[in-house]
Amino acid sequence: MWSLLRVPWVRLVRSPRSMLTLLPWACIALFFGWAARGRGADDSVATYAALPLPLLAFAAVGAVLGAKSLGHAVSGLRAVGATRPAAILVHFFAAVALTVLLTALVGGAVAALAHGPSDPPLVRDVLASAGIAALGGFAYAGLFLLGATFGNGAGRSIVLAIDFAFGGSSVGAMLFPRGHVRSLFGGADVAELTSRQSSIALLVLGALFLLLAFFRTRRPAR
Amino acid sequence: MITLEEATFREAKVLCGPLSFALPAGVTAFVGDVADGTLAVLRGLGELGPRSGKVRLGNRALDPSDVAFVGLDAPLPEGLFARECVDLGAKTRKVAREDGAVLLERFGLGALGQRRVEKLTREERRAIAMVDAITSQRRVIVLTDPLSHVAQEAAPAILRALRELRKSQVFVITSVSSPGLAADYASTVVLLDRGRALAPTTTSRPLLLAAQGPVRVRIVTREPMNLLRELAREGLSTQADAGYVTVTGASLAAVARAVQHAIVHAGVPIAAVVPDGAPLAEVRAAIAGDERAAYDAAYAARMQASGAAARSATERVAHAVPLPPPEAAPDVATPAGGST
Numbered sequence: 001m002w003s004l005l006r007v008p009w010v011r012l013v014r015s016p017r018s019m020l021t022l023l024p025w026a027c028i029a030l031f032f033g034w035a036a037r038g039r040g041a042d043d044s045v046a047t048y049a050a051l052p053l054p055l056l057a058f059a060a061v062g063a064v065l066g067a068k069s070l071g072h073a074v075s076g077l078r079a080v081g082a083t084r085p086a087a088i089l090v091h092f093f094a095a096v097a098l099t100v101l102l103t104a105l106v107g108g109a110v111a112a113l114a115h116g117p118s119d120p121p122l123v124r125d126v127l128a129s130a131g132i133a134a135l136g137g138f139a140y141a142g143l144f145l146l147g148a149t150f151g152n153g154a155g156r157s158i159v160l161a162i163d164f165a166f167g168g169s170s171v172g173a174m175l176f177p178r179g180h181v182r183s184l185f186g187g188a189d190v191a192e193l194t195s196r197q198s199s200i201a202l203l204v205l206g207a208l209f210l211l212l213a214f215f216r217t218r219r220p221a222r
Numbered sequence: 223m224i225t226l227e228e229a230t231f232r233e234a235k236v237l238c239g240p241l242s243f244a245l246p247a248g249v250t251a252f253v254g255d256v257a258d259g260t261l262a263v264l265r266g267l268g269e270l271g272p273r274s275g276k277v278r279l280g281n282r283a284l285d286p287s288d289v290a291f292v293g294l295d296a297p298l299p300e301g302l303f304a305r306e307c308v309d310l311g312a313k314t315r316k317v318a319r320e321d322g323a324v325l326l327e328r329f330g331l332g333a334l335g336q337r338r339v340e341k342l343t344r345e346e347r348r349a350i351a352m353v354d355a356i357t358s359q360r361r362v363i364v365l366t367d368p369l370s371h372v373a374q375e376a377a378p379a380i381l382r383a384l385r386e387l388r389k390s391q392v393f394v395i396t397s398v399s400s401p402g403l404a405a406d407y408a409s410t411v412v413l414l415d416r417g418r419a420l421a422p423t424t425t426s427r428p429l430l431l432a433a434q435g436p437v438r439v440r441i442v443t444r445e446p447m448n449l450l451r452e453l454a455r456e457g458l459s460t461q462a463d464a465g466y467v468t469v470t471g472a473s474l475a476a477v478a479r480a481v482q483h484a485i486v487h488a489g490v491p492i493a494a495v496v497p498d499g500a501p502l503a504e505v506r507a508a509i510a511g512d513e514r515a516a517y518d519a520a521y522a523a524r525m526q527a528s529g530a531a532a533r534s535a536t537e538r539v540a541h542a543v544p545l546p547p548p549e550a551a552p553d554v555a556t557p558a559g560g561s562t
Contacts, residue, residue, distance in 0.1 A: 003310060003313040003314060004310075004314060007301065007302065007310070008301075009297045009303025010302060011299075011300055011302075012301075012303045014301050015301065026258070065512050066300045066301065066340075068300075072297055073299075075295075075297040076297045076298055076299035076300060076339075077314075079292070079296060079297060079298055079299070079351055079354075080293075080298065080307055080310045080311040080314055080354060081290065081300060081314040081315040081354075081358065082314050083286070083287060083288070102290055120465075128472075204245060210559075220269050
């Protein structure tokens with residue numbers, strides 16, 4: 001299992017193009033934080049949740065899968081003797097870990113850059129923002145992994161578009177991460193759910209997406 | 223023994239089966255085209271499992287973990303170097319074998335070791351996957367067309383490895399469209415005809431048929447055009463492709479003489495000379511003819527036996543036709559079911 005885990009990381013490190021897709025979204029988010037420096041973190045983290053966070057998660061999952069479908073990435077490991085469940089779990093672990101780490105780091109950095117006098121103490125604010133961003137990253141990683149089971153990886157773009165189009169609406173907000181992440185960063189509540197309930201909803205959504213992605217990939221395509 | 227019990231396989235729109243027979247250890251070649259169901263059977267055995275019926279290894283169901291499978295595409299893990307893929311194969315299967323670079327060198331693929339998987343052609347990827355599967359020490363190795371659509375520099379070593387595996391206790395299952403090639407490396411041949419298996423036989427009959435009539439030989443070389451020029455002077459029917467030249471002639475002796483002459487004159491390095499044998503349709507018809515003859519003989523014997531009983535007017539002639547007895551079909555290798 002450990003030797004298999006190396007594969008997605010090696011793919012990421014050896015593909016400068018993957019790194020280049022990650023970098024712009026992180027830079028844009030940090031720019032928002034820097035532009036709002038001293039005026040309070042609320043607006044900049046809300047902007048981060050709306051645009052760079054999903055795109056950062058999208059790029060991270062794409063980098064782990066090599067911009068192809070989950071099935072294709074799994075077949076690669078299957079060809080060298082890995083069992084199918086192990087090959088799927090290795091990609092889940094790598095994609096989720098990378099997305100959570102990146103979104104949390106950038107989320108925390110944005111909060112730190114934009115921190116103002118009216119905000120809570122810096123450390124608490126940074127940790128809270130990083131935590132929310134990590135939750136959002138987890139849910140988005142699950143969503144994009146599920147999307148990567150459709151077509152030759154094009155499903156990832158489709159679920160991203162659906163999340164942008166309907167993730168903020170009343171029904172869509174329950175089923176997609178966008179509304180919950182926005183609510184946790186100080187936006188409108190989703191169907192009158194509390195922050196705690198939205199946090200749990202993100203965890204449940206992420207787990208559900210991963211479960212669906214697993215079931216869709218556990219058998220090779222006929 | 224791998225036993226197929228009423229097993230059906232499906233790949234795209236091709237349905238193959240139900241197949242019921244037993245495959246002995248060694249190399250089994252399913253001979254036919256994709257439309258005959260070769261791909262369906264191999265993908266079914268290597269990856270998907272049967273659509274219905276059972277496939278057993280010994281007395282338990284065949285499990286994907288028993289199998290090393292190479293399909294037509296062989297998608298290796300992207301991001302790794304070719305030699306790392308072979309090393310990873312050894313680690314995941316927990317087998318002790320040579321270093322990836324050494325192994326690739328042994329199979330004539332040393333030059334690919336330092337190339338990234340995504341930079342390799344499909345033929346090169348398949349060759350590397352073949353090397354990994356052949357040396358995987360799995361009980362069952364399923365290789366789709368092991369000598370076609372594969373980097374030609376690896377073909378001679380793969381052929382040698384398959385010939386060695388003929389005598390092993392490993393179950394190697396391959397598909398091939400040329401009966402002559404099947405006879406060259408397989409110990410058991412199953413001829414498929416539009417989703418039906420004609421008979422599991424030893425290779426002697428297809429080999430005999432492949433040696434008769436028109437002969438086709440594939441010459442693997444890095445300089446096919448130079449060789450082609452010389453062969454054209456010998457008056458043989460030729461066709462060049464990337465990495466090899468196919469020569470067709472009236473008899474094996476004539477082709478061998480002309481090819482030897484052309485190789486000497488062209489002065490090109492030759493990696494391998496692979497006989498392609500008689501066309502599949504001819505061999506299939508002949509094998510079907512054998513089956514028919516055996517069937518007719520068995521029917522006549524049964525009629526003769528039941529004739530005596532009919533004369534006593536106490537029994538009716540049985541109309542059921544028996545399977546041909548083993549002595550009537552000397553090429554039948556596996557007694558567990560015969561043709562389906």
